[in-house]
Amino acid sequence: MNILGFFQRLGRALQLPIAVLPVAALLLRFGQPDLLNMPFIAQAGGGIFDNLALIFAIGVASSWSKDSAGAAALAGGIGYFILTKAMITINPAVNMGVLAGIITGLVGGMVYNRWSDIKLPDFLSFFGGKRFVPIATGFFCLILAAIFGYVWPPVQDAIRAGGEWIVGAGAFGAGIFGFVNRLLIPTGLHQVLNTIAWFQIGDFTNAAGTVFHGDINRFYAGDGTAGMFMSGFFPIMMFGLPGAAFAMYFAAPKERRPLVGGMLLSVALTAFLTGVTEPLEFLFMFLAPLLYLVHAILTGISLYIATALGIHAGFSFSAGAIDYALMYNLPAASKNVWMLLVMGVIFFIVYFVLFTVIIRAFNLKTPGREDDVAETGAQETNSNTEEGMSQLALSYVSALGGSDNLKGIDACITRLRLNVKDSAQVNDVLAKRLGASGVIRLNKQTVQVIVGTRAESIAAAMRTVIATGPIAAATAAPTAAPVADVKPQAVPNTPKVVLETLISPITGEVVALAQVPDEAFASGAVGEGLAIRPTSKTVVAPANGVIVKFFNTNHAFCLETESGAEVVVHIGLDTVALNGQGFTRLVEEGATVIVGQPVLELDLDYLNGNARSMISPVVVSNMEDYAGIALLAGETVVAGESKLYEIQSK
Known part of the structure; x- marks a missing residue:
């Protein structure tokens, strides 16, 4: 992983612990005397802020691990306790704050990814696998404690000095932070910068003697000097960017405004209420970079003025109306926070006027003004149902170059963060037709797709559909929005020609495809066929052909038969998470096989005990080339002997 890719992934990992802050802010706020006057509720929220470093250790470890594992999260927490306790024994003045949690979380996640499937000698086997992860993490964090106990004090002094310089620079320092914060949005590295400003710079000691670091921590602990890295964002996110959305709406030709009005209103309202601005920013970030530069400058000016x-204001998540209302009467909020609303109205006008003038003067291709209006509106598959989300995920995987091109799928609040073999294979036009606001190629292997606040759901669905079998890359952008999977229909009363007959690759009990507890298979989105619950360990080739794809985790393969049918044999459901355990590959990808030839061997005892389900679909994934299939299997089948189904030509 290159440096940029590392920080991209770190930015994503930081999202999980940051996501708990709104809960803490709600509890802390509603427990105050001027609202519910329930100190135990306020203390509940305070407990989260008091233990943020530990929360970061757990959250970062879980997010960094390859399957969001609980063992990694536990390791991150254990590593944090070992690191911090051992460090202060060496030097009581050491206080790494949230950075200690981030570092131990990274160690826990990396150890999990490297050694979660380690096998130890029999007499130590109890400590193998995932149990090894907390042990190894503790060992590494003990070494880090010995290092940081001596190395960190000067670093700590340097951070404090840098923070004091920025704080000492006052309005200028805040303005520079706001400007750089927006410039880093396209790369996603703004989260790393934010973590330093919001959770590390500055110290505040409360009446109980507890020390708090960072703008957010200090603000919610009652520090009346906190907020210089937060206050100025409220006018921009609540008013400025909505003003930009209005400018883009009125800059579009009248006949095209209905096409973009709903989209612009939606992203403007999201920015105002929640402070989530990326869906709006990405609408013009690449279409009109000049506008984005103006936006970054105005953000810096807003932080400077505030x-x-x-003005001292703060937020738990982002600078939207919800956070503004929650923090308005907090002890750390200055009496003049109402001025942010006045600033907001002014910035709304400034954004509206400047964006209108610049768009028209330079004829910028903002939404509604593109040369090809057919590309303007996002034409999404209905993803309000599981089937719709699966179809949308399939379409995104195809648009991104197919499953072979995708090496890693992550997501943050609004964007898919992807590691790919070749970013040139990503189909920008198709991605935008599916609803993406933009596609960012950071380098040949790193791509981000801006999809809005459903990014996590789409990423999870993409991982699920990829686990079901190979997905081909889109060859061209469609001329219409994707629709639900339509199964090929044979022409009535037309003689059906049997092109090929498949035999069963597994011995076991037959299960109808519609009864498979996986929406992608049950809906026929992956292909037509049936499923088998294995009762023997050998998996054979269902026909003569070539193994065109063998998953690295050995849980599935694709056989292209001599007649061109693409047969996917997928052993179990969600078995990709087993990382190859329980499977032994007997042939390699690219091998030519004959019907009945052993391809895979299963450890059924292990798989039955660890897989979510051992129901194994066997489907033809390119059914659009055929008229249909005719099922031949009875209630049970024998590998290499029983006929499974016939493939009928058109």
Whole structure:
């Protein structure tokens, strides 16, 4: 992984622990005397802020691990306790704050990815596999404690000095932070910068003697000097960017405004209420970079003005109306936070006027003004149902170059963060037709797709559909929105020609495809066929052909038969998460096989005990080339002997 890819992934990992802050803010706020006057609720919220470093250790470890594992999260927590306790024994002045949690979380996640499937000698086998992860993490964190106990004090002093310089620079320092924060949005590295400003810079000691670091921590702990890295964002996110959305709407030709009006209203309302601005920013970030530069400058100006006016405001998640209302009467909020609303109205006008003038003066291709209006509106598959989400995920995988091109799928709040073999294989036009606001190629192997606040759901669905079998790359952009999977229909009363007959690759009990507890298979989205619950360990080739794809985890393969049918044999459901355990590959990808030839061997005892389900679909994935299939199998089948189904030519 290159440096940029590392920080991209770190930015994503930081999202999980940051996501708990709104809960803490709600509890802390509603427990105050001017609302519910229930100290135990306020203390519940305070407990989260008091233990943020530990929360970061657990959250980062879980997010960094390859399957969001609980063992990694536990390892991150154990590593944090070992690191911090051992460090202060060496030097009581050491206080790494949230950075200690981030570092131990990274160690826990990396150890999990490297050694979660380790096999130890029989007499130590109890400590193998995932149990080894917390042990190894503790060992590495003990070494880090010995290092940081001596190395960190000067680093800590340097961070404090840098923070004091920025704080000492006052309004200028806040303005520079706001400007750089927006410039880093396209890369996703703004989260790393934010973590330093919001959770590390500055110290505050409360009446109980507890020390808090960072703008957010200090603000919610009652520090009336906190907020210089947060206050100025409220006018921009609540008012400025919605003003930009209105400018883009009125800049579009009248006949095209209905096409973009709903989209612009949606992203503007999201920015105002929640402070999530990326869906709106990505609408013009690449279409009109000049506008984005103006936006970054105005953000810096807003933070400069807010700090110069002595406004102290804060947020738990982002600078939207919800956070503004929650923090308005907090002890750390200055009496003049109402001025942010006045600033907001002014920035709304400034954004609206500047964006309108610049768009028209330079004829910028903002939404509704593109040369090809057919590309403007996002034409999404209905993803309100599981089937719709699966279809949308399939379409995204195809648009991104197919499953072979995707090496890693992550997501943050609004974007898919992808590691690919070749970013040139990503189909930008198709991705935008599916609803993406933009596609960012950071380098040949790193791509981001802006899909809005459903990014996590789409990423999870993409991982699920990829686990079901190979997915081909889209060869061209469609001329219409994707629709639900339509199964080929044979022409009535037309003689059906049997092109090929498949035999069973597994011995076991037959299960109808519609009864498979996986929507992608049950809906026929992957292909037509049936499923088998294995009762023997050998998996054979169902026909003569070539193994065109063998998954690295050995849980599935695709056989292209001599007649061109693409047969996917997928052993179990969600078995990709087993990382190859329980499977032994007997042939390699690219091998030519004959019907009945052993291809895979199963450890059924292990798989039955660890797989979510051992129901194994056997489907033809390119059914659009054929008229249909005719099932031949009875209630049970024998590998290499029983006929499974016939493939009928058109």
